[in-house]
Amino acid sequence: MYTGTLTHVSEWKRFSRVLLSRGVVIFGLVVIAIVILTAIFAPLLAPYDPYQQDLSQSLAPPSQSHLLGTDTIGRDTLSRIIYGSQTSLIVGLVAICISSSLGILLGLIAGYFGGILQRIIMRIMDGIMVFPTILLALAIAAMLGGGIQNVIIAIGVSLVPIYARLMCGQILSVKENDFVLSAHVSGASNLRIMVNHLIPNCFPPLIVLMTMNLGMAILSEAGLSFLGIGIKPPTAFLLSSYS
Secondary structure (H helix, E strand, O other), X not given: OOOOOOOOOOHHHHHXXXXXXXXXXXXXXXXXXXXXXXXXXXXXXXXXXOOOOOHHHOOOOOOOOOOOOEOOOOOEHHHXXXXXXXXXXXXXXXXXXXXXXXXXXXXXXXXXXXXXXXXXXXXXXXXXXXXXXXXXXXXXXXXXXXXXHHHHHHXXXXXXXXXXXXXXXXXXXXXXXXXXXXXXXXXXXXXXXXXXXXXXXXXXXXXHHHHHHHHHHHHHHHHHHHOOOOOOOOOOOOOOOOX
């Protein structure tokens, strides 16, 4: 007979252990860390001022002095990409934080409590998803006006339904498990069940969705800026070589 003691491993620890045990995840984290560090230390890494114009070097090809060449008004392309990573990462990360936080909260409430509350929330999300993401972000940004804050809000709101629907589906599946029933029987509050049992077990697919939507958010920001609604020139952002 086994007489040892069983050690309880929290859901968050189990999730992080499984996540970090995969080589591709580690590689992705390293790439993300490099991009983030590049954005943070942009003033030290950029070889030139990203806003300095030199018309004599207009559309210069890659060379030792300009590794990626220059744009139409002689600004160093590499410097603008390095500085642009700051703006693009801020927009992408903050927009994803807004959309995922709101979407996860709405999906959690809808899936856990169900009933009329679920139908109301999900029908609102369905109504928002009728519009393509970029078109909805364009409409919201046009109503709010240009600027980085309004672009972040527009992109964040347009992505909320995706997280809400995924979270609701995950909750509807996970809440039927025996460990949730055991938590109910033991007298745990709804908040404790949601935070300690439901969210950790629903989070892995949400992390995948966040990483996928981060690139979408950055491309949406670039698209809105190209249309003249987002970030205004001469501010550097990714894909802004000709702004």
